[in-house]
Amino acid sequence: MARRFDPIYLDYNAGAPLRPCARDRMIEVLGDPGNASSVHAHGRKARGRVEDAREQVARLCGARTRAVTFVSGGTEANMTALSPSWQDQGAPVYLDKLFRSAVEHPSVVTGGRFAVADQVVIPVDPHGRVQLKALEAAVKDTEPGLISVMAANNETGVVQPVADIGAIAEAHGHFFHVDAVQAAGRMEIDVDAWRADVITLSAHKFGGPQGIGAVVVRSTARTPSPLMIGGGQENWRRGGTENVAAIAGFGAAATAALEETGSKRQIEAMKARLEAGLRSVCPSTVIFGETVDRLANTCCFAVPGIAAETALIAFDLENVSVSSGSACSSGKISVSHVLAAMGVEEDLARCALRVSMGWNTSDADIGRFLELWPKIVDRLNPAARHQAA
Structure with missing residues (x-):
C-alpha cells in the first residue's frame, strides 16, 4: 500500500x-x-x-x-x-x-x-x-x-x-x-x-x-x-x-x-536548503532575484522546459500546494508582469514556480518537496536534469 x-x-x-x-x-x-x-x-x-x-x-x-x-x-x-x-x-x-x-x-x-x-x-x-x-x-x-x-x-x-x-x-x-x-x-x-x-x-x-x-x-x-x-x-x-x-x-x-524573533533564521535556512536542492536536481535552475535582498520565505524559480502550470498540477496531485509565478485571473494563466518587467524571456517566465513559507512550515515540508521534485522533473522533461546552468 x-x-x-x-x-x-x-x-x-x-x-x-x-x-x-x-x-x-x-x-x-x-x-x-x-x-x-x-x-x-x-x-x-x-x-x-x-x-x-x-x-x-x-x-x-x-x-x-x-x-x-x-x-x-x-x-x-x-x-x-x-x-x-x-x-x-x-x-x-x-x-x-x-x-x-x-x-x-x-x-x-x-x-x-x-x-x-x-x-x-x-x-x-x-x-x-x-x-x-x-x-x-x-x-x-x-x-x-x-x-x-x-x-x-x-x-x-x-x-x-x-x-x-x-x-x-x-x-x-x-x-x-x-x-x-x-x-x-x-x-x-x-x-x-x-x-x-x-x-x-x-x-x-x-x-x-x-x-x-x-x-x-x-x-x-x-x-x-x-x-x-x-x-x-x-x-x-x-x-x-x-x-x-x-x-x-x-x-x-x-x-x-x-x-517570532528566531523564525526568520529558520525559514532562511529552509530556503537555502530548498534552493541548493533545486540546483542539485537541475543545474539549469534559475532563481529570480537571488543575488539581491529577498524575503527569507520566498523562492521563485524556473527550470527551462518545465511549464509551471504542469508542474503545479503535478505537485497538487501529490497534496503539495505551491504557486505559479504567473498571474492567474478567472482560470487563465498569463505571463507574470513582474518577470516581464525584469526582462525575463516569455518562455522562461512561463516556467516560474513560487514556493513561499511561513509560521507553520517545517523542515520536513521542504524535504517532501525535494523528494518529489526530481520525480516530477523526470516525468515532465527528463532532459532538464542534464541541461547546463
Missing part, C-alpha cells in the same frame, strides 16, 4: 494558515454582542477590543496607534492610499500623478483612484529593484504626486530600497505609499525610517484572518481622502461597522508575528 502523506502548504504569499492565537481570539469575540460604536457596556467592550488590536498592529509596523485605520483587506487599503486627494495639516492637497514601479501588485497597477493618463510607470533592473535614477528623473521638477512602491514583491520576494525611495520622495516634495502587505511579519517595518506617508497591510499574509487589513499613516495630519464614507467609524477615515472579530484576530496575529 502506498504511503499517505499529510497535505503540505507552501503558498504563504497567497495567504498564510490562520494562527491558533488569532482563531481563538476571534472565537472569543464572536461569542459577544456589541457594536463598537455603541456607548453601552457591550459596545464599550467591542470598542476596547478594536483599540487593543489597533495598538498591536501599530507596534508591528512601528507606527502610532491612532495612525492605524482598519479596512477590509490589502486591496481596499491600496485603493484608499492611492488617492489624488489628501489632507495635509488640515488643508486639501491634490496630487497630479501616480508614480508606481513596473512590478507592483495588480491592486496598485490599476492605479487606485488615479486615472490611467495620470500614471507614470518606473522601470526596474533585471533583479526587480526600482531604478532609483529613473525614479528621480521622473519626479524631479514636477508638481506634488504620489510615489507607490511595494516593500517586498509578492512573486519574487525581492525587497525594494524603500528608505532610499522615501528620501527621493521627500527631497522632491512628493507623497510616498509603501505596499507592505508581503513585508508585514517577515521583515522589519518602520514608517519613519522609510519616510512613508502611508503603508498598507493585510492580516492573512502572516496568519491573521482573511478580509481585514489596515491603512497606516505616518502622521494623522497627512492622510488620503476616505474611500468608504457614510459613517464616523475609524475616526471618520473609513465608514462602516467594524468587523470586531477579524480586527481582534488581526491584532493577535500581529503580536505573534512580532514575537
Whole structure:
C-alpha cells in the first residue's frame, strides 16, 4: 500500500494558515454582542477590543496607534492610499500623478483612484529593484504626486530600497505609499525610517484572518481622502461597522508575528536548503532575484522546459500546494508582469514556480518537496536534469 502523506502548504504569499492565537481570539469575540460604536457596556467592550488590536498592529509596523485605520483587506487599503486627494495639516492637497514601479501588485497597477493618463510607470533592473535614477528623473521638477512602491514583491520576494525611495520622495516634495502587505511579519517595518506617508497591510499574509487589513499613516495630519464614507467609524477615515472579530484576530496575529524573533533564521535556512536542492536536481535552475535582498520565505524559480502550470498540477496531485509565478485571473494563466518587467524571456517566465513559507512550515515540508521534485522533473522533461546552468 502506498504511503499517505499529510497535505503540505507552501503558498504563504497567497495567504498564510490562520494562527491558533488569532482563531481563538476571534472565537472569543464572536461569542459577544456589541457594536463598537455603541456607548453601552457591550459596545464599550467591542470598542476596547478594536483599540487593543489597533495598538498591536501599530507596534508591528512601528507606527502610532491612532495612525492605524482598519479596512477590509490589502486591496481596499491600496485603493484608499492611492488617492489624488489628501489632507495635509488640515488643508486639501491634490496630487497630479501616480508614480508606481513596473512590478507592483495588480491592486496598485490599476492605479487606485488615479486615472490611467495620470500614471507614470518606473522601470526596474533585471533583479526587480526600482531604478532609483529613473525614479528621480521622473519626479524631479514636477508638481506634488504620489510615489507607490511595494516593500517586498509578492512573486519574487525581492525587497525594494524603500528608505532610499522615501528620501527621493521627500527631497522632491512628493507623497510616498509603501505596499507592505508581503513585508508585514517577515521583515522589519518602520514608517519613519522609510519616510512613508502611508503603508498598507493585510492580516492573512502572516496568519491573521482573511478580509481585514489596515491603512497606516505616518502622521494623522497627512492622510488620503476616505474611500468608504457614510459613517464616523475609524475616526471618520473609513465608514462602516467594524468587523470586531477579524480586527481582534488581526491584532493577535500581529503580536505573534512580532514575537517570532528566531523564525526568520529558520525559514532562511529552509530556503537555502530548498534552493541548493533545486540546483542539485537541475543545474539549469534559475532563481529570480537571488543575488539581491529577498524575503527569507520566498523562492521563485524556473527550470527551462518545465511549464509551471504542469508542474503545479503535478505537485497538487501529490497534496503539495505551491504557486505559479504567473498571474492567474478567472482560470487563465498569463505571463507574470513582474518577470516581464525584469526582462525575463516569455518562455522562461512561463516556467516560474513560487514556493513561499511561513509560521507553520517545517523542515520536513521542504524535504517532501525535494523528494518529489526530481520525480516530477523526470516525468515532465527528463532532459532538464542534464541541461547546463
